[in-house]
Amino acid sequence: MADDGVFHRMMTRRRLLAAASAAAAGAALSRPAWAQSMIDLPLPDGPGARQITTSFPQKGPMILQRTRPPLLETPFEVFDKGVFTPNNQFYVRWHWALIPTDIDTDKFALTVRGHVNQTLSLSLNDILHGLPSVQLSAVNQCSGNSRGFFQPRVPGGEWANGAMGNALWTGVRLKDVLDKAGVKPGAVQVRFKGLEEPVVADAPHFVKSLDIDHARDGEVMIAFAMNGEQLPLLNGFPLRLIVPGWYATYWVKMLNDIEVLNQPDTNYWTKVAYTIPDTPYASIKPGEAGVKMIPINRMVPRSFVTNMASGSKVNAAAPLRGIAFGGDCGVAGVDYSIDRGQSWRQAQLGKDEGKYGFRQWQTQLALPAPGKYSLLIRCTNSNGVAQPDTPNWNPAGFMRNVVESIDIIAA
Amino acid sequence: MFLNLLPVLVVLCVASTPLAARAATTFELKSVKIDLPDSDRMFPEGPGSDAINNNCLACHSAGMVLNQPALSKQAWTAEVNKMINNYKAPVAPEDVGTIVDYLTALKGAK
Numbered sequence: 089m090a091d092d093g094v095f096h097r098m099m100t101r102r103r104l105l106a107a108a109s110a111a112a113a114g115a116a117l118s119r120p121a122w123a124q125s126m127i128d129l130p131l132p133d134g135p136g137a138r139q140i141t142t143s144f145p146q147k148g149p150m151i152l153q154r155t156r157p158p159l160l161e162t163p164f165e166v167f168d169k170g171v172f173t174p175n176n177q178f179y180v181r182w183h184w185a186l187i188p189t190d191i192d193t194d195k196f197a198l199t200v201r202g203h204v205n206q207t208l209s210l211s212l213n214d215i216l217h218g219l220p221s222v223q224l225s226a227v228n229q230c231s232g233n234s235r236g237f238f239q240p241r242v243p244g245g246e247w248a249n250g251a252m253g254n255a256l257w258t259g260v261r262l263k264d265v266l267d268k269a270g271v272k273p274g275a276v277q278v279r280f281k282g283l284e285e286p287v288v289a290d291a292p293h294f295v296k297s298l299d300i301d302h303a304r305d306g307e308v309m310i311a312f313a314m315n316g317e318q319l320p321l322l323n324g325f326p327l328r329l330i331v332p333g334w335y336a337t338y339w340v341k342m343l344n345d346i347e348v349l350n351q352p353d354t355n356y357w358t359k360v361a362y363t364i365p366d367t368p369y370a371s372i373k374p375g376e377a378g379v380k381m382i383p384i385n386r387m388v389p390r391s392f393v394t395n396m397a398s399g400s401k402v403n404a405a406a407p408l409r410g411i412a413f414g415g416d417c418g419v420a421g422v423d424y425s426i427d428r429g430q431s432w433r434q435a436q437l438g439k440d441e442g443k444y445g446f447r448q449w450q451t452q453l454a455l456p457a458p459g460k461y462s463l464l465i466r467c468t469n470s471n472g473v474a475q476p477d478t479p480n481w482n483p484a485g486f487m488r489n490v491v492e493s494i495d496i497i498a499a
Numbered sequence: 500m501f502l503n504l505l506p507v508l509v510v511l512c513v514a515s516t517p518l519a520a521r522a523a524t525t526f527e528l529k530s531v532k533i534d535l536p537d538s539d540r541m542f543p544e545g546p547g548s549d550a551i552n553n554n555c556l557a558c559h560s561a562g563m564v565l566n567q568p569a570l571s572k573q574a575w576t577a578e579v580n581k582m583i584n585n586y587k588a589p590v591a592p593e594d595v596g597t598i599v600d601y602l603t604a605l606k607g608a609k
Contacts, residue, residue, distance in 0.1 A: 133568060145533035155538035156560040185558060190532040212528055221524040241568035243578055258526070287558045291587040318528050326528050356585065 127151055127163070129248040130398070131236035146320035148176040153245055157182035157284075158322060162250035167411055168394035171438065171446050172225070173253035175315055180322045181230055181251065181336070183294045183357075186285035188342065189321065196326055198265075198310075202279075202348040205270030212326055215312065219260040219268075222309055224332060225445035227254045227413045231335040231362060231384050235485030240374050242485040249392060254413070254446035257330045259311035263304045266348070271300065277349045278303040280329050282342035296338050296362075297353035298331065307332050310343060332444040333416035335384050335486075337362045358383055363484075370487045371480035387415035388489045389475050391422050391449070391467035398494040402453070408435070409450035414469030415489075418443030425464040426455060429477060429491075432466070443470070455498040466491045538562065547601030550594045558586065567606060575602040 129136040129151070141152040144160060153159035160180040166173060193212050200208040210218075230251035235244050245251070266278070279297040286293060302308065309330045312318065319325040324341030331338040337357075353359070363381040364370035369388075372379050391412035396402060412422045418440070423432040438448030455461060468474040479490040538560035542551045555564060570578070576599050582588035583595075590598070 131568070135566060135568075138566070141536075143536040145535070146531075152562070153566060154560055154562045155536060155540075158535065159563075187535070189535055191530060193528045193530045216524055216526060216528070221526075236568075241570070243567055243570060243574065246566045246568065258524070286586075288587045288589065291558075292585070312528060313526060318531075321531050321533050325531055360585070 157185040178253040179251050184284045184286045188283050200269040200346045203272045203275045203350040208269045219264050223258045225256045225442040226332040228336045231337050231486045234488040238485045244485050255314045257311040258313035259309045262308040263306050274350045275300045275348045279347045280340040281345040282340045292356040297358050369480040389415045389467040389469040390489045391465045401497045404455040404498045406453050411446040412467040418470040419447040420468045420470045422449040423466050458498050464493050547597040550597040554590045569606050569608045571608045572603045575599050
């Protein structure tokens with residue numbers, strides 16, 4: 089990584105880490121020392137201070153948003169290292185705290201039931217070895233990724249931009265599993281449930297539903313591997329639903345129950361939580377009432393610079409690079425502007441790893457004179473949808489995808 | 500860096516077609532047993548801290564609340580009621596006002 093590519097904020101962290109490991113060398117107590125390193129997320133009006141934690145099993149250094157149930161954010165510099173997000177730094181997001189921590193692969197079973205010809209109880213062996221395997225790279229992004237940047241601020245997980253990741257998922261098609269059970273005529277939706285349990289008995293279990301045609305589109309899959317390895321438990325081991333192009337709320341973790349419904353699902357997590365205004369960019373004015381709400385669904389395009397942070401001093405001819413994704417389709421182009429959007433230039437796209445994944449992009453800056461610049465980055469997806477230049481707003485803090493900007497100083 | 504992680508199975512990566520059907524895999528899963536860290540963080544002491552400590556730590560650790568931005572009293576009231584109505588938080592009715600006042604004092608919008 090070039091000098092100007094080192095994150096300003098991470099340098100603080102590095103110093104802390106260096107101090108921590110020096111202390112640890114003396115005391116042989118590395119964990120408590122690590123646990124004290126902090127990051128300051130630039131959330132408007134704060135609080136932005138978060139611990140960098142290494143206390144979670146199968147996970148490397150993560151931004152601690154909440155310990156129980158875990159909300160762990162990917163430190164942003166990870167996205168500069170490759171197009172796939174490593175499993176041990178892939179973000180983590182759970183709703184309820186009763187998460188099984190002991191999964192016996194011989195005992196685990198996935199049930200398929202409801203409006204089907206025959207109820208199935210599939211072992212992991214049945215799934216891994218009894219059905220054709222498929223692969224796909226896809227972005228998994230929390231509906232509320234970047235919520236902490238909403239203004240006015242809204243309650244929820246106060247993420248910066250790291251509640252997303254891209255992985256190569258290996259698994260079986262949901263369609264093949266449903267066909268094995270035999271969906272009866274009249275089915276309208278399919279509901280998915282994992283092993284996580286609410287802490288209070290009568291509270292709503294976390295379940296999500298997809299329309300039957302979507303569930304059977306041949307793309308929705310049940311993954312048993314992520315980047316070629318079994319999923320970390322906190323990312324949904326042993327099975328996770330993969331819904332390419334849709335927000336992660338549908339990607340049910342530790343999936344063990346599939347129910348085919350013959351009427352629309354009215355459960356809390358589909359009907360009430362995770363709904364967005366049925367307006368362009370899911371955007372409304374703060375306080376606006378009486379807006380029709382619909383379940384969140386397809387993702388929208390986004391793009392980020394990964395090798396410079398806002399406030400960096402850079403070379404006039406510094407390399408600029410980052411990642412983009414189209415949302416529910418591929419990336420058609422990534423453009424950048426050094427003059428606040430008056431003119432745009434095309435960045436060069438990296439290898440296409442599949443339309444639902446991250447796409448790397450790069451260019452060489454040619455800043456005409458020393459001084460301050462505000463860089464804008466904009467992705468246009470293959471459906472012709474571009475990132476908007478004003479931020480959206482809704483009360484849940486969902487679907488942020490405004491054109492990102494970073495301030496840099498040319499030397 | 501990514502490639503180092505891959506067993507033989509995934510070497511034939513797929514670019515243009517989203518899904519490639521292949522024969523059933525030789526991949527195997529291994530049982531997992533882990534311990535998750537817990538948090539013993541409490542709310543900062545002050546009027547109402549007992550009420551919030553008693554009512555708001557069952558389902559999520561204090562970080563959920565302490566990382567929130569400043570919100571209006573109305574927004575905090577809505578949050579506490581959401582916990583009770585939507586998530587079935589067992590909060591005694593007489594504690595609701597105390598908790599809302601505590602949150603507004605700690606994290607009230609200016």
